[in-house]
Amino acid sequence: MSNAATIALAGNPNSGKTTLFNAITGARQRVGNYPGITVERKEGTINVDEMKVNVIDLPGCYSLSAYSEEELVARRVLVDERPDIVVDIVDATRLERHLYLAVQFFELGIPVLLSLNMMDEAKKQGLRIDRARLAELLGCPVVETVARSGTGKKELVETALRHARLRGGKWEPLQISYGPDLDPALAEMVEKIEAANFMTERFPARWVALKYLEADEEVMKAGKAVGDLAEELESIVSRIREHCRKTLNTLPDAIIADYRYGLINSILRQEIVVHEKTQQERIDFSSRLDSVLTNRVLGPAIMVGVLYAMFQITFTVGEIPMGWLESLFGWLGETATAIIPAGLLQSLVVSGIIDGVGGVMGFVPLIAVMFLMISFLEDSGYMARVAYMLDRVLRVFGLHGCSAMPFIVSGGIMGGCAVPGLMATRTLRSPKEKLATLLTAPFMPCGAKLPVFLLLVAAFFSENEAQMMFSITLFAWVMALLVSKLVRSTIIKGEPTPFIMELPPYRMPTLRGVLTHTWERAWQYIKKAGTVILAVSILLWAAMTFPGLPENETTGFAAERAAVMATARGEEQQQELLTGIDNREGQAALRYSVAGRIGTLFEPVSQLAGFDWRTNIALVGGFAAKEVIVATFGTAYSLGEVDPEATDSLSRRIAADPTWSKYTALALIVFVLLYSPCFVTVVTMAKESSWRWALFATGFNTVLGFVWAVAIYQVGSHFLS
Amino acid sequence: MPFSLRTLKVDERARITSIIANGEISRRLRDMGLVPGTEVKVIGRAPLKDPVALRLRDFTLTLRNNEADCIMIEKMEDTNE
Numbered sequence: 001m002s003n004a005a006t007i008a009l010a011g012n013p014n015s016g017k018t019t020l021f022n023a024i025t026g027a028r029q030r031v032g033n034y035p036g037i038t039v040e041r042k043e044g045t046i047n048v049d050e051m052k053v054n055v056i057d058l059p060g061c062y063s064l065s066a067y068s069e070e071e072l073v074a075r076r077v078l079v080d081e082r083p084d085i086v087v088d089i090v091d092a093t094r095l096e097r098h099l100y101l102a103v104q105f106f107e108l109g110i111p112v113l114l115s116l117n118m119m120d121e122a123k124k125q126g127l128r129i130d131r132a133r134l135a136e137l138l139g140c141p142v143v144e145t146v147a148r149s150g151t152g153k154k155e156l157v158e159t160a161l162r163h164a165r166l167r168g169g170k171w172e173p174l175q176i177s178y179g180p181d182l183d184p185a186l187a188e189m190v191e192k193i194e195a196a197n198f199m200t201e202r203f204p205a206r207w208v209a210l211k212y213l214e215a216d217e218e219v220m221k222a223g224k225a226v227g228d229l230a231e232e233l234e235s236i237v238s239r240i241r242e243h244c245r246k247t248l249n250t251l252p253d254a255i256i257a258d259y260r261y262g263l264i265n266s267i268l269r270q271e272i273v274v275h276e277k278t279q280q281e282r283i284d285f286s287s288r289l290d291s292v293l294t295n296r297v298l299g300p301a302i303m304v305g306v307l308y309a310m311f312q313i314t315f316t317v318g319e320i321p322m323g324w325l326e327s328l329f330g331w332l333g334e335t336a337t338a339i340i341p342a343g344l345l346q347s348l349v350v351s352g353i354i355d356g357v358g359g360v361m362g363f364v365p366l367i368a369v370m371f372l373m374i375s376f377l378e379d380s381g382y383m384a385r386v387a388y389m390l391d392r393v394l395r396v397f398g399l400h401g402c403s404a405m406p407f408i409v410s411g412g413i414m415g416g417c418a419v420p421g422l423m424a425t426r427t428l429r430s431p432k433e434k435l436a437t438l439l440t441a442p443f444m445p446c447g448a449k450l451p452v453f454l455l456l457v458a459a460f461f462s463e464n465e466a467q468m469m470f471s472i473t474l475f476a477w478v479m480a481l482l483v484s485k486l487v488r489s490t491i492i493k494g495e496p497t498p499f500i501m502e503l504p505p506y507r508m509p510t511l512r513g514v515l516t517h518t519w520e521r522a523w524q525y526i527k528k529a530g531t532v533i534l535a536v537s538i539l540l541w542a543a544m545t546f547p548g549l550p551e552n553e554t555t556g557f558a559a560e561r562a563a564v565m566a567t568a569r570g571e572e573q574q575q576e577l578l579t580g581i582d583n584r585e586g587q588a589a590l591r592y593s594v595a596g597r598i599g600t601l602f603e604p605v606s607q608l609a610g611f612d613w614r615t616n617i618a619l620v621g622g623f624a625a626k627e628v629i630v631a632t633f634g635t636a637y638s639l640g641e642v643d644p645e646a647t648d649s650l651s652r653r654i655a656a657d658p659t660w661s662k663y664t665a666l667a668l669i670v671f672v673l674l675y676s677p678c679f680v681t682v683v684t685m686a687k688e689s690s691w692r693w694a695l696f697a698t699g700f701n702t703v704l705g706f707v708w709a710v711a712i713y714q715v716g717s718h719f720l721s
Numbered sequence: 722m723p724f725s726l727r728t729l730k731v732d733e734r735a736r737i738t739s740i741i742a743n744g745e746i747s748r749r750l751r752d753m754g755l756v757p758g759t760e761v762k763v764i765g766r767a768p769l770k771d772p773v774a775l776r777l778r779d780f781t782l783t784l785r786n787n788e789a790d791c792i793m794i795e796k797m798e799d800t801n802e
Binding site: 062063093094097100214251258261286287290291294296299300384388391392393502504505 | 764765
């Protein structure tokens with residue numbers, strides 16, 4: 001620790017840990033993922049007296065018992081990266097609860113600094129904490145901080161470094177007595193562990209013994225891989241478990257927890273915390289707010305209002321910068337068209353790269369605003385209440401209270417986006433429910449599907465548009481819930497994950513915290529647009545461009561053009577005819593391309609649902625982004641470029657087409673609603689779960705959509721018309 | 722006669738006597754501070770009566786009724802402190 005040091009920040013969720021981390025490191029942060037899991041890893045560097053100090057923000061956890069991924073990660077970082085000191089951030093108003101984690105750090109033996117955070121709130125509640133006495137009893141330095149204002153952060157860093165230097169990297173595990181039933185067994189196990197050097201290079205011997213008694217899966221698995229002692233330890237543990245069950249009717253892990261809380265109580269009882277106000281006066285703001293916000297009648301009504309408002313704000317505010325980005329990419333496209341000579345290169349740059357990446361980047365403002373709102377709801381504590389109120393309903397379908405948000409963001413009230421929606425599943429702590437949510441959230445009618453619905457509804461159901469749009473949304477919810485029920489009772493079967501969750505006190509989120517959150521998530525999305533999405537855009541462009549029309553056909557169109565030019569007519573009429581020829585050439589070229597051939601190839605199958613080759617191309621394009629569907633329809637119906645916002649002419653064209661009926665339209669609506677998510681969503685899904693599940697969703701959803709489409713078309717055209 | 726936490730009404734207080742659960746649930750309950758001897762007070766129920774919100778150790782926790790079934794309690798008289 002000469003000129004570099006590592007400080008790890010740890011603490012319970014809602015202890016203000018991340019706020020403090022932001023205050024300490026400022027903008028110098030790096031955000032990544034821990035390998036293999038979606039838990040975020042945050043690091044930052046600061047300079048203190050010429051020394052480079054690396055600060056790691058460990059994921060928030062209640063314990064080190066490996067219940068969740070967060071706890072596993074926190075443990076691994078401490079054990080394998082051996083930071084010089086861990087700063088345990090505790091909420092000073094909830095000392096008893098938060099010291100449970102601290103005790104486990106002491107048992108691990110790593111140097112600890114205790115940071116009493118939210119001291120401002122503690123003072124307001126009339127709490128006085130005897131800091132010196134607490135430090136003495138815990139055997140570690142204690143500092144006071146207010147993360148929101150950054151008060152005390154300098155003292156925190158200095159004290160942490162001083163204490164780390166003092167300890168010189170030595171781990172001194174605290175030995176807690178676990179009573180006459182466990183202590184002898186612990187001693188026996190420690191002796192054996194030390195004699196065999198069993199995992200002692202990673203963990204203190206007593207800690208390993210404790211984890212065996214607690215039946216900690218991760219440690220026991222690692223032990224099995226290391227040596228023969230594992231079996232011996234396991235047999236001691238099963239003997240003790242049997243003994244505890246018989247004589248005490250409990251289990252060792254329960255005894256261990258009891259003694260830990262006992263230790264905390266014995267410390268706190270020594271007049272550490274003085275209440276200057278009575279309990280009655282302290283009935284806090286949060287409880288009063290909860291009596292309204294989670295009220296049986298008012299609660300759900302307010303919730304719907306909040307969600308709806310959030311949704312409205314996102315799309316009205318998000319639209320403004322989205323327009324700017326659109327103009328920017330439009331300008332880029334025009335400039336490129338002007339600079340690069342017409343031909344394949346121009347087409348690649350303009351139609352492939354700029355349009356492709358631009359289409360995806362266009363989502364960035366929407367995602368940013370959406371995350372701004374989500375971060376606000378999360379940091380304020382309201383999100384936990386939403387989960388609390390909706391859990392009972394969603395549980396019926398194998399989901400979790402926290403699944404509500406992803407559904408809504410994905411378009412549950414019509415017109416969201418599945419990409420931020422899937423990212424919002426990060427608030428789900430339970431892997432099974434998260435997976436079910438990931439798989440079903442893309443059914444929601446996102447903003448990009450809307451133009452397709454609007455087009456078809458206007459063409460075939462113009463007399464009751466609003467009811468149709470509402471029914472589509474309703475159908476999406478029904479399908480999402482039913483499919484979720486289906487997968488949760490088949491391929492991701494399993495007991496519901498316990499819903500044991502803290503309802504954190506309501507707090508006004510800090511601007512900085514919310515902005516940092518938003519920026520991190522938006523940036524991850526932008527990075528993706530620059531890599532994978534660029535590649536796929538080029539691929540799709542190629543599929544819709546190559547092979548080009550054979551020479552005899554292009555010369556045919558050229559000849560037609562020449563003929564139009566030669567016959568002297570008014571300039572306007574001439575222009576019109578030329579555009580007509582361009583559009584027909586576009587249609588022919590599209591049909592001749594790989595994408596067109598795929599569309600034609602699938603026609604015999606897709607005819608079952610009433611889709612012809614043109615619809616097929618549009619649907620293939622829709623895999624890139626659902627916005628593409630309407631645009632491709634435009635080309636395929638030889639209308640040239642069609643603005644998805646202004647689809648009148650296309651709508652009339654389709655309505656007049658003899659191959660289309662009401663039932664074709666209905667089948668297509670349902671298919672577009674359900675079939676494979678766009679590939680940005682697929683990439684996001686893979687990132688949040690795995691490529692296997694993402695590919696599964698691609699296939700499964702398409703099949704599901706097709707089955708529905710065929711059923712609607714067949715029943716409709718054979719029995720109802 | 723022991724009651725489970727499910728039987729507790731809003732605003733009633735009780736002391737936990739034992740936890741009858743194994744594995745993941747019991748570990749989670751303990752990590753969240755629900756150990757024998759702890760005082761809890763039901764402060765509310767969700768609109769559909771489930772989950773339930775509890776106050777203990779100066780913080781608020783919510784759990785489902787079927788998880789509350791694992792927690793045995795003895796009711797406490799309201800001391801009106």
